[in-house]
Amino acid sequence: MTITxxxxxRLKLMDNHYGAPGNNGLGWKTVSLQRSExxxxxxxxxxxxxxxxxxxxxxxxxxxxxxxERDDDSRNLSxxxxxRDNNGNTPQTWINTHNCMGVVRLHDKASGAAxxxxxxxxxxxxxxxxxxxxxxxxxxxxxxxxxxxxGKDSLWDLLLAFLFRRRxxxxxxxxxxxxxxxxxxxDTRIRGRIDVNEHLRRNIPFRGTVAYATHEIxxxxxxxxxxxxxxxxxxxxxxxxxLGDHRLTETEHQLEQGTPTWQQGGVMACIRHKxxxxxxxxxxxxxxxxxxxxxxxxxxxxxxxxxxxxxQEAEGVIFDGSWLWEEYLWxxxxxxxxxxxxxxxxxxxxxxxDTVSLYPDFFHRKKxxxxxxxxxxxxxxxxxxxxxxxxxxxxxxxxxGLIKPDGSPKARSRINRECKDAEPSSWHNIVLxxxxxxxxxxxxxxxxxxxxKFCKALxxxxxxxxxxxxxxxxxxxxTLDGPGANVCPAELAGA
Numbered sequence: 001m002t003i004t005x006x007x008x009x010r011l012k013l014m015d016n017h018y019g020a021p022g023n024n025g026l027g028w029k030t031v032s033l034q035r036s037e038x039x040x041x042x043x044x045x046x047x048x049x050x051x052x053x054x055x056x057x058x059x060x061x062x063x064x065x066x067x068x069e070r071d072d073d074s075r076n077l078s079x080x081x082x083x084r085d086n087n088g089n090t091p092q093t094w095i096n097t098h099n100c101m102g103v104v105r106l107h108d109k110a111s112g113a114a115x116x117x118x119x120x121x122x123x124x125x126x127x128x129x130x131x132x133x134x135x136x137x138x139x140x141x142x143x144x145x146x147x148x149x150x151g152k153d154s155l156w157d158l159l160l161a162f163l164f165r166r167r168x169x170x171x172x173x174x175x176x177x178x179x180x181x182x183x184x185x186x187d188t189r190i191r192g193r194i195d196v197n198e199h200l201r202r203n204i205p206f207r208g209t210v211a212y213a214t215h216e217i218x219x220x221x222x223x224x225x226x227x228x229x230x231x232x233x234x235x236x237x238x239x240x241x242x243l244g245d246h247r248l249t250e251t252e253h254q255l256e257q258g259t260p261t262w263q264q265g266g267v268m269a270c271i272r273h274k275x276x277x278x279x280x281x282x283x284x285x286x287x288x289x290x291x292x293x294x295x296x297x298x299x300x301x302x303x304x305x306x307x308x309x310x311x312q313e314a315e316g317v318i319f320d321g322s323w324l325w326e327e328y329l330w331x332x333x334x335x336x337x338x339x340x341x342x343x344x345x346x347x348x349x350x351x352x353x354d355t356v357s358l359y360p361d362f363f364h365r366k367k368x369x370x371x372x373x374x375x376x377x378x379x380x381x382x383x384x385x386x387x388x389x390x391x392x393x394x395x396x397x398x399x400x401g402l403i404k405p406d407g408s409p410k411a412r413s414r415i416n417r418e419c420k421d422a423e424p425s426s427w428h429n430i431v432l433x434x435x436x437x438x439x440x441x442x443x444x445x446x447x448x449x450x451x452x453k454f455c456k457a458l459x460x461x462x463x464x465x466x467x468x469x470x471x472x473x474x475x476x477x478x479t480l481d482g483p484g485a486n487v488c489p490a491e492l493a494g495a
Contacts, residue, residue, distance in 0.1 A: 008105055008114035009037045011095070013080070014122040015321050016376075018096035020085055036113035038093070040106045044314070045082035049100065050075040052318055057104060058163055058295070060319035079104065079318055080117060099375065101132070101324075103156040104316035118155055121321065123405050123434050129155065130443040131405075131434040136162055139327045143240040159317035161238040164230060164295045165248070171288040172251040176258055179221040179275070179282070186211045219258030222273040223280065223293060228255045229267045230296035271300060325375040326361055329403055329432075332451055336458055338362045338371070352394050360391040367461045369399035371430070377406030380429065389415075392425065399461055401428030430454070 011031065033041075053059050053075075079100045084093040097119050105116040121132040132155075137143070140162040171177070184195065186202055192214035199211035231252060234241055242248050270276060276297070280290040298315070330340050341349055341359040349357035362371040370391045374384060380402055388400040400415070407429065415425040432454050435446035 008116040009033055011115065011117045013095060013097050013117065013119045014124075015097050015099060015101050015119055016122055018081075018083075018098070020083070020092065020094065033115075034113060036108060036111040037115050039111075040108050040113060040115050041080075041082050041095070044104075044106055045080065046078050048076050048078055049318060049320070052079060052104070052314065055314045056294075056312055057314050057316050057318055058291070060102070060159065060163060060166075060317060061323035077320060080119070099321045100318055101321050102159060102316060102318035104314055104318065106314050107312070109313075116316075120155065125434075125436060126438075128440075130437060130440060133158065134434075134444065134447055135324050135328045137240075138331050139324060140166060140241075141244045142238075143243045156316065157237065159319075160295065160298050161234050161241045163317055164234055164292075164299055165241055167288075167292040167295050168227070168231070168251060169245065169247055171292045172247050174285065174288055176219050176251075176254050177221065177223050177227075177280075177282075177285050177289050178217050178219055179223060180215055180217050181221050183214050183216060184211065185214065219254075220261055222270060222275040223289065224255060224259050225262050225266070225270045226273075226276050226296045226300075227292060228259055228262055229270055230299040231255065233299055267300065271297070322373070322375040325405065326373040329362070329373050332455060333362050333371070333458070336364070336455060337366070338364045338369075350394060358391065358394065360395070363391070363395060363397065364461075367399060368395075368397045369458075369461055370395060370397045371400070371428070372402050374402050374404050377404060379407065385427075398423055398425045399428060400425070401430055403430045403432060405431070406433055407431050430457070 009031075047055075049059055077100050078098055079102070080098075081096045082093065083096055084091065095117075101119045101121060103116065103118045105114060107114045120129050121135075124131045136158070142162075142165060184198065185192070186198070186209050188209055190210050190212050192212045195211045195213050202211055203209055231242075242252070276293065280286045280293055282289070334340065340362055349359055351357055360370050361373045363369065370388055372384065372388050372391075384402060388402065391397065392400045408431070413427050413429075415427050432450060435443060435450065437443035437446055
């Protein structure tokens with residue numbers, strides 16, 4: 001008996017929306033779900049990012065080009081959790097969201113029911129996700145001029161386009177995919193196995209040619225054809241997503257030159273090809289090209305690839321909102337000379353003890369500044385402040401603070417320190433808030449102005465040198481780089 005898939009129930013949510021309805025002042029929307037649809041939500045409630053990855057859902061914030069899993073706190077985040085209250089007269093069930101965003105579609109084979117959950121940014125106040133789309137385009141590259149309206153599947157399509165761009169760039173680093181293919185020939189230059197059946201069919205009566213087959217390693221293979229079809233679709237729908245990197249242009253050119261038998265209307269035949277229905281297991285190409293093959297099939301799901309993916313219980317794209325905010329800020333802070341230890345790659349750690357590694361989000365050696373990215377609003381929590389203070393102590397910084405997308409920006413304030421001889425230290429509560437706008441261009445222009453003010457403020461950070469330090473020592477400390485930049489001014493002054 002064949003179960004006909006049902007039209008998925010669509011739930012559009014915002015991140016960090018949790019608590020019983022009516023208890024936290026948040027707006028709630030009531031929707032009606034079938035029992036089978038609620039059962040799907042119960043099954044996947046509370047699954048961590050690492051578990052979604054094992055189900056085949058790509059994680060934008062956790063992609064390693066070499067195919068290795070990463071071990072960091074974001075892998076323990078939940079996409080959503082289902083909660084309920086059965087104590088009142090009317091039992092209530094609600095969905096809690098956390099720092100994860102993205103789109104997942106969940107299927108139940110037995111009932112044919114499906115649920116699609118879309119989680120956007122709570123900092124997008126209007127109906128259009130200008131802020132989320134802007135962050136994605138800044139982090140992943142490209143030039144998205146017309147920011148997307150959160151329509152039926154537009155968020156999913158956009159996330160897939162960015163995922164495809166990232167995986168295509170990773171694959172291009174090891175060259176175009178090569179694979180053995182069998183080619184049929186019918187000429188006088190026999191250089192392979194004679195195909196008797198084909199020869200009898202085509203060359204009787206004898207015409208002077210011989211039908212034969214060769215087995216050659218070539219770029220002109222079904223996997224590259226599939227990638228090219230996906231590339232063409234992304235170019236049609238999101239042309240700006242493929243701009244801004246010469247490696248993408250070179251890869252496009254190589255694909256066009258290397259696949260002479262590719263045909264514009266052959267996408268269905270390409271999707272049905274056996275080679276594209278099985279994973280790429282080549283020891284050299286597999287780690288980069290298997291994720292790209294999966295992304296290509298996802299891009300082409302509306303072209304018929306979805307018919308072959310119904311065996312998947314879950315599909316979609318997920319990412320950690322805190323990671324996106326941090327990586328966006330890095331695009332602004334890197335040109336200013338800040339450093340950004342890579343927590344996910346375990347690079348750039350500070351080791352106060354042999355067994356303890358710390359990863360401050362951003363620090364500047366010469367300015368002696370520590371800044372922490374927080375994807376939240378409001379005043380600094382004691383935990384967040386303690387974390388920055390600890391980094392300031394270990395790295396001998398005199399500027400510390402948080403960078404948030406929402407909250408009340410406060411002027412530079414002095415940090416109260418009990419030590420009488422301690423250097424003056426400053427706290428900075430920095431808010432880079434998304435502007436309100438009705439159209440995409442207006443948003444981009446206003447966001448660009450906010451970024452310019454943000455960068456100018458950080459460029460103006462100066463160290464409050466102790467009054468007793470002479471000009472020579474001050475200039476010496478300003479010009480220090482490397483480990484020496486962490487020398488305490490008080491030590492230099494007394495040396």
